[in-house]
Amino acid sequence: MKLLKELGIIVVSVALGLGVGAIITAATGYSVPAVFRELVRGAFSDMYRVAQTLTQATPILFTSLSFLIAFRAGLFNIGAEGQLFLGGFFAAWAGFTLSLPPVLHIVVCLFFGAAAGAVWGFIPGWLRARRGANEFVTTMMLSYVAIYLTSWLVSPGGPYHGHQWANQTARILSTAELPRMITGTQLSWGIVVGGLVALLLWYFLFRMPRGYELRAVGQNPLAAEYGGVDVAPTQILAMVLAGALAGLGGASEILGTHRRFIEGFSPGYGWDGIAGGLIARAHPIGAVFAALLMGALRAGGSAIDRAGVAPSDLAAVFQGLVILFVVAPELIRYLKRVRRRRRVHGRPEP
Amino acid sequence: MDVLSLDIMVAALRLAMPIALVALGETFSERSGIINIGVEGTALAGALIGATVAFFSGSSVVGLCAALGVGMLLGLIHAVWCVYLRADHVVTGAAINLLVIGLALFLTRVVWGWRGTSAAVPTLNPWILVWGMVGLIVLAQVYLFRTPWGLRLRVVGEHPQAADTAGINVFRTRVAYSVLNGALCGLAGAFLVNNLGRFSVGMVGGRGFIGIAAMVVGNYRPIPAFLAAYLFGFVDALQMRLQDVIPSHFSIMLPYVLTVVVLAGFLGRAHVPAALGKPYIKDQG
Numbered sequence: 001m002k003l004l005k006e007l008g009i010i011v012v013s014v015a016l017g018l019g020v021g022a023i024i025t026a027a028t029g030y031s032v033p034a035v036f037r038e039l040v041r042g043a044f045s046d047m048y049r050v051a052q053t054l055t056q057a058t059p060i061l062f063t064s065l066s067f068l069i070a071f072r073a074g075l076f077n078i079g080a081e082g083q084l085f086l087g088g089f090f091a092a093w094a095g096f097t098l099s100l101p102p103v104l105h106i107v108v109c110l111f112f113g114a115a116a117g118a119v120w121g122f123i124p125g126w127l128r129a130r131r132g133a134n135e136f137v138t139t140m141m142l143s144y145v146a147i148y149l150t151s152w153l154v155s156p157g158g159p160y161h162g163h164q165w166a167n168q169t170a171r172i173l174s175t176a177e178l179p180r181m182i183t184g185t186q187l188s189w190g191i192v193v194g195g196l197v198a199l200l201l202w203y204f205l206f207r208m209p210r211g212y213e214l215r216a217v218g219q220n221p222l223a224a225e226y227g228g229v230d231v232a233p234t235q236i237l238a239m240v241l242a243g244a245l246a247g248l249g250g251a252s253e254i255l256g257t258h259r260r261f262i263e264g265f266s267p268g269y270g271w272d273g274i275a276g277g278l279i280a281r282a283h284p285i286g287a288v289f290a291a292l293l294m295g296a297l298r299a300g301g302s303a304i305d306r307a308g309v310a311p312s313d314l315a316a317v318f319q320g321l322v323i324l325f326v327v328a329p330e331l332i333r334y335l336k337r338v339r340r341r342r343r344v345h346g347r348p349e350p
Numbered sequence: 351m352d353v354l355s356l357d358i359m360v361a362a363l364r365l366a367m368p369i370a371l372v373a374l375g376e377t378f379s380e381r382s383g384i385i386n387i388g389v390e391g392t393a394l395a396g397a398l399i400g401a402t403v404a405f406f407s408g409s410s411v412v413g414l415c416a417a418l419g420v421g422m423l424l425g426l427i428h429a430v431w432c433v434y435l436r437a438d439h440v441v442t443g444a445a446i447n448l449l450v451i452g453l454a455l456f457l458t459r460v461v462w463g464w465r466g467t468s469a470a471v472p473t474l475n476p477w478i479l480v481w482g483m484v485g486l487i488v489l490a491q492v493y494l495f496r497t498p499w500g501l502r503l504r505v506v507g508e509h510p511q512a513a514d515t516a517g518i519n520v521f522r523t524r525v526a527y528s529v530l531n532g533a534l535c536g537l538a539g540a541f542l543v544n545n546l547g548r549f550s551v552g553m554v555g556g557r558g559f560i561g562i563a564a565m566v567v568g569n570y571r572p573i574p575a576f577l578a579a580y581l582f583g584f585v586d587a588l589q590m591r592l593q594d595v596i597p598s599h600f601s602i603m604l605p606y607v608l609t610v611v612v613l614a615g616f617l618g619r620a621h622v623p624a625a626l627g628k629p630y631i632k633d634q635g
Contacts, residue, residue: 136387268451327441
């Protein structure tokens with residue numbers, strides 16, 4: 001029952017966001033039915049497009065998990081984008097430098113990506129827990145640092161500039177490639193890794209004592225402290241995990257989709273993770289569905305552009321509106337109250 | 351290279367202004383109890399709408415007013431979400447940031463056909479704005495600490511129950527200062543457009559967050575926050591000159607690294623308003 005109620009709120013919030021999105025679409029002179037038709041068609045109409053939606057959803061799943069694990073501990077990881085870039089670079093580095101047997105190589109590369117992200121989560125986590133520095137500012141700042149750093153590594157003059165005309169590294173060895181799930185598409189087994197990680201995270205948060213402690217710190221740090229939880233190490237752990245998850249997302253994207261580190265390879269998957277984590281109401285299993293929704297918006301967005309119906313960035317506007325409504329569950333309760341009051345007073349419904 | 355030339359000090363003042371405006375707005379907002387990390391997006395919206403309106407009207411002043419207007423609108427949305435709908439402050443701010451980035455990419459495509467940048471727009475002499483703002487900051491310091499209105503504002507952020515008992519409307523006070531914060535952020539965005547002569551989606555580039563850091567370093571006081579913003583502006587001016595010496599990737603990082611270092615060193619000592627980030631629920635009993 002509680003689950004149904006939560007789901008109802010999310011569905012209404014998404015509908016409200018898309019509704020306001022439709023108004024903006026009409027106001028800027030585009031055809032609302034055409035936009036929504038192409039959005040759905042571009043995301044789901046055939047196997048290739050479904051694969052494209054899933055491909056886009058994969059990194060978003062990881063960054064959604066990254067956002068929500070920090071959020072569960074009462075912290076805000078706004079810097080998943082930078083952690084994703086660092087994770088992607090170090091996975092690629094391990095991919096073209098080390099030579100290992102096939103499956104092991106992939107695991108090692110994923111580990112390198114997660115570790116790089118974890119370091120980038122540890123710094124703001126430590127600064128927050130030990131020095132009181134707002135993690136929403138420091139994660140954002142460190143995100144810029146990571147993006148410029150990886151960009152320098154592959155730019156002309158940088159140590160890993162692997163191509164004459166594009167800022168990217170050399171290709172990873174074939175042993176490090178995450179294989180494609182469907183040939184002819186970009187969809188890799190990264191999405192399965194993501195699903196497994198989501199399950200693991202659910203188990204950690206809701207079935208393990210450390211996960212319970214982490215949630216307790218998020219609910220009320222003082223009460224948790226009184227109950228015997230070490231708040232500072234728990235906060236640091238949450239940020240390290242958040243960084244590792246985003247780093248893993250970058251690694252899976254590089255090993256599965258691009259097979260080399262490319263400057264600016266993420267069109268904003270880190271930011272999508274904030275939206276995904278919020279739409280999922282910080283639940284790891286919910287994040288799978290939220291990531292699918294975000295992935296569909298990205299895939300459908302490119303489709304409305306290709307079809308010449310409207311610019312692809314209209315989908316980003318929809319995303320922003322959806323989460324603006326998702327973060328205010330009280331709005332729906334408020335609208336309901338107003339309706340009930342009207343009914344009681346016998347006034348006609350609007 | 352002469353680091354402490356007058357030239358660089360003056361350039362720093364211009365670069366510091368958008369950061370100082372955000373810091374000032376956020377000071378008012380957080381003093382009343384509302385955290386707004388949507389300042390980044392609000393400044394971007396000010397820049398976007400300011401540039402669009404200036405482009406079509408041909409007047410930089412009309413653009414500036416539009417930037418103020420859109421900033422106030424976003425400040426109002428943030429306040430309604432945080433005060434009446436009891437949404438989480440940080441999360442609402444993050445939502446505003448995401449929404450504005452989407453709008454900026456979309457609107458630039460609709461209006462100019464390029465993704466994320468505008469055509470050249472009319473500008474005005476930035477020094478009128480700079481000196482106006484320096485005056486504003488001094489006024490704000492006096493307002494906060496030497497007037498009854500400032501005292502009321504601080505009470506709302508420290509002890510909303512007490513403020514309510516004394517007849518101050520906590521909800522309306524928070525909404526009003528959130529709108530003021532939005533206006534100042536919108537102005538910061540318009541200032542960025544005025545500096546560059548066009549809109550670009552990356553033009554705020556974390557300055558909203560740096561503004562929050564400047565407020566923290568300034569311990570929620572307008573003049574110290576302005577001095578902190580000036581430090582960031584100085585580093586920004588410095589890094590532009592350093593680009594001949596070290597790779598530009600590293601010099602661009604300097605303000606961001608400085609922000610982290612400075613926050614790590616300062617926050618423990620800042621006085622945070624006691625009711626910051628907490629929704630006020632009126633006692634029904």
